[in-house]
Amino acid sequence: MNNVKIDMEMVNELEEKCIKIRKDLVNFIYRIGMGHLGGELSMVEVAVALYYKYMKYDPKNPKWEERDRFVLSKGHCSETLYTIFSDLGMYTMDYMVDHFETLDTAVFGMHSNRKYVPAIEASAGSLGHGFPIALGMALAARKQNKNWRTFVFVGDGEMNEGTNWEAIMAAGHYQLGNLVAIVDKNGLQMTGTTSEVMGLDPLDKKLEAFGWDVIEIDGNDMKAVCEAFASLPASDPAIRRRPIFVIANTTKGKCVDFMEGNVKWHGGGIAKQQLDEALVCINNSRKGK
Amino acid sequence: MTVKVTYDFDQMLSSARDAAGEELLKMADEGLDFVLTYSDNIAPSTASGRILTKYPERCFNFGIAEANQVGASAGMALAGEKVFGQWFGPFLSLRATDQLHTDIAYNDVDVKLIVTHSGVTAGGGPTHNCIADLAIYRAIPNLTVVIPADAGQCIKTIRAAMTHVGPMVIRIARGAEPNVYMDNDYEFEIGKAIEVKGGDDLTIISAGSSVYWSMMGAKELAKKGINARVIDMHTIKPLDVDMIKKCAQETNCVVTVEEHSINGGLGGAVAEVLSETGFKGKFKRIGLPDQFAVLGDPMEVYKYYGMDPEGIAKTISELLGK
Numbered sequence: 001m002n003n004v005k006i007d008m009e010m011v012n013e014l015e016e017k018c019i020k021i022r023k024d025l026v027n028f029i030y031r032i033g034m035g036h037l038g039g040e041l042s043m044v045e046v047a048v049a050l051y052y053k054y055m056k057y058d059p060k061n062p063k064w065e066e067r068d069r070f071v072l073s074k075g076h077c078s079e080t081l082y083t084i085f086s087d088l089g090m091y092t093m094d095y096m097v098d099h100f101e102t103l104d105t106a107v108f109g110m111h112s113n114r115k116y117v118p119a120i121e122a123s124a125g126s127l128g129h130g131f132p133i134a135l136g137m138a139l140a141a142r143k144q145n146k147n148w149r150t151f152v153f154v155g156d157g158e159m160n161e162g163t164n165w166e167a168i169m170a171a172g173h174y175q176l177g178n179l180v181a182i183v184d185k186n187g188l189q190m191t192g193t194t195s196e197v198m199g200l201d202p203l204d205k206k207l208e209a210f211g212w213d214v215i216e217i218d219g220n221d222m223k224a225v226c227e228a229f230a231s232l233p234a235s236d237p238a239i240r241r242r243p244i245f246v247i248a249n250t251t252k253g254k255c256v257d258f259m260e261g262n263v264k265w266h267g268g269g270i271a272k273q274q275l276d277e278a279l280v281c282i283n284n285s286r287k288g289k
Numbered sequence: 290m291t292v293k294v295t296y297d298f299d300q301m302l303s304s305a306r307d308a309a310g311e312e313l314l315k316m317a318d319e320g321l322d323f324v325l326t327y328s329d330n331i332a333p334s335t336a337s338g339r340i341l342t343k344y345p346e347r348c349f350n351f352g353i354a355e356a357n358q359v360g361a362s363a364g365m366a367l368a369g370e371k372v373f374g375q376w377f378g379p380f381l382s383l384r385a386t387d388q389l390h391t392d393i394a395y396n397d398v399d400v401k402l403i404v405t406h407s408g409v410t411a412g413g414g415p416t417h418n419c420i421a422d423l424a425i426y427r428a429i430p431n432l433t434v435v436i437p438a439d440a441g442q443c444i445k446t447i448r449a450a451m452t453h454v455g456p457m458v459i460r461i462a463r464g465a466e467p468n469v470y471m472d473n474d475y476e477f478e479i480g481k482a483i484e485v486k487g488g489d490d491l492t493i494i495s496a497g498s499s500v501y502w503s504m505m506g507a508k509e510l511a512k513k514g515i516n517a518r519v520i521d522m523h524t525i526k527p528l529d530v531d532m533i534k535k536c537a538q539e540t541n542c543v544v545t546v547e548e549h550s551i552n553g554g555l556g557g558a559v560a561e562v563l564s565e566t567g568f569k570g571k572f573k574r575i576g577l578p579d580q581f582a583v584l585g586d587p588m589e590v591y592k593y594y595g596m597d598p599e600g601i602a603k604t605i606s607e608l609l610g611k
Contacts, residue, residue, distance in 0.1 A: 133364035
C-alpha cells in the first residue's frame with residue numbers, strides 16, 4: 001500500500017464530489033423527512049471512491065455482467081447510494097423524492113429494494129445480511145471463473161451480528177481473494193458508542209485471526225481511501241489468498257459540525273434551519289477553508 | 290386422475306433424502322448447471338453425498354452455520370447461479386428464518402431449499418423436531434412450499450424445482466419412509482393436489498409422510514364401512530384451494546393429517562379456506578398438539594398423538610359418530 005502513487009488531482013476531484021454528494025444527501029433527507037444521516041455522512045468517501053473510481057461499473061448499465069458487485073449491508077444508509085445514483089445520472093432528485101415510500105408508486109425506501117432499484121445488488125435493511133450474500137457472490141464468481149470483485153460495506157455496530165462472523169470465517173476458509181470488505185468504523189451505534197454497547201476492538205487482530213488481511217485507514221481521508229483501493233491486488237477467482245478487510249475509521253455525521261460524533265444523529269429527518277446550517281458546514285469542510 | 294398407490298403394501302420404504310441427492314447427481318451428470326450448498330449435513334459417503342465428491346467445484350460447505358448458508362445461497366443466486374441447498378429442517382426454519390425471509394424471499398432469488406428431518410422424524414426430542422416450520426413458511430411471501438409424499442415424489446419435485454424459478458422450500462423426512470405411489474407414472478404439478486384414494490364419506494387432506502398414514506387410516510375406516518377420500522396436498526403454498534372446496538362440498542367432512550403442530554400448518558391452512566367459504570360440515574385437525582413433543586421413536590410418537598393409522602381412524606370414527 002505504501003508504494004501506491006495516487007494522483008492528487010484525482011483525489012481533489014473526488015473530494016469535491018464528496019462535497020456535492022453530502023450537500024445533495026442532506027437536501028434529499030430534508031425533502032423526504034427521514035434517513036440515517038450519521039452513518040450516511042460517514043460513509044461518503046468510501047462510496048464515492050468506489051463508484052467514481054475503483055469499481056468496475058457502468059451507471060448506464062447497472063446490470064452489466066462484468067461489473068464489480070457492491071453490497072451495502074448497512075442498508076439503513078441507502079440514501080447515500082441513491083444520492084450517488086442520482087449524481088451518476090440514473091434518477092433526478094425530484095424523481096427520487098416523488099417516489100420515496102409512496103406506496104404503489106414507490107421506487108425508493110429507507111431500506112433499499114433491488115427489485116425497484118436495479119443498481120442495488122441485494123435488498124437490505126436488517127443488519128448482518130450483506131456479508132453472507134457477498135460471500136455467496138464471491139464464491140459464485142470463483143465457480144464461474146469471473147474476475148469481477150465483490151465489495152461488502154458493513155457498519156461497525158452491525159458487526160455485533162453473528163452472521164458477519166460466520167461469513168468472515170467462511171471467506172477466510174475459502175481464501176476468497178475476490179472479496180473485499182469495508183467497515184465504516186464511526187464508533188457509534190444507535191444508543192451509544194460501540195465500545196459501550198458491544199466492544200469490537202481489537203478488530204484488526206480479530207479479522208487477521210479469521211484469515212483476513214487488514215488495511216486500516218482514515219476512512220474520511222480521500223487520499224487514504226484511494227491508496228487502500230489502489231493497493232488491492234488484481235481480482236483473480238482462481239487464486240486463493242486471504243481476503244482483504246478495509247477498516248475505515250470515520251466520523252459519524254462527517255462534515256456537519258453539529259452532527260459529528262453525536263449519537264442522536266443516528267436516524268431521523270432534518271429541519272430547514274438544520275439543513276441550512278448543514279450546507280454551510282459542508283461548504284466549509286473544503287480543505288484550505 | 291387415477292394413481293397407483295401402495296397402500297395395500299405395508300412398509301415399502303425408501304428415503305427421500307437419498308432420492309434428492311441421487312437426483313441432483315443425475316441432473317449434474319446430465320449437464321444441468323446448478324450449485325449445491327450445505328452446512329455439514331451431507332456426508333460424502335452417503336447416497337445423497339456422492340455429488341460432493343464427483344462435483345466438488347459446485348458444492349459448498351458452510352459448516353454448522355445455517356444462517357450464513359442461506360445468505361450465501363442468496364448471494365450465489367444473485368450472481369446468476371441456480372442454487373439447491375440442503376438444511377436440517379429445524380435449523381433452517383428456526384435459526385435462519387430471518388435469512389429465509391429477507392435474503393431468499395424478499396430478494397426473490399432462485400434458491401431451492403431442501404429441508405430434511407421434517408416433523409419428529411429426526412428423533413432426539415424437541416430441539417430436533419420441525420413442527421413450526423410450515424406456520425413460518427406460510428407467512429412468508431414469494432415462497433413456494435412443497436412436501437413430497439414419498440421418495441418418488443421427491444424426485445419429481447427436484448426435477449420441477451430445476452425449471453421453476455424463485456424461492457422454494459422442499460420439506461422431506463429424515464430417513465426411509467413408506468412409499469405412497471406404486472410408480473412414478475403419474476402427473477405431478479406444483480400447486481395441484483392429487484386424489485390418491487376416492488371416497489364419499491369424508492376427505493382426509495394430508496401431506497408428506499402423513500399421506501401414507503392417512504391411507505392406512507382410510508384402510509382401517511373401510512373395515513367399519515367408512516369410505517374416506519384421501520388427498521395428497523403436496524404443495525402447501527400455493528394451496529390448491531379449489532381441491533379443498535370441491536372435497537368439502539362433496540364429502541361435507543374434512544380431516545387434516547400432518548406431521549406438524551396443528552397450529553399454523555396444513556390444518557390451519559385448510560381451516561382458513563373452509564371457514565371463509567362458509568363450510569358447515571365437520572372438520573378436525575390431526576397433528577402434533579400445542580406442546581413440545583414427548584421423547585421417543587417417531588412411530589411411537591405418532592401413536593402417542595393419534596397420528597398412526599389406528600389413531601387417525603379412531604378420531605375420524607368419533608367425529609362421524611360411527
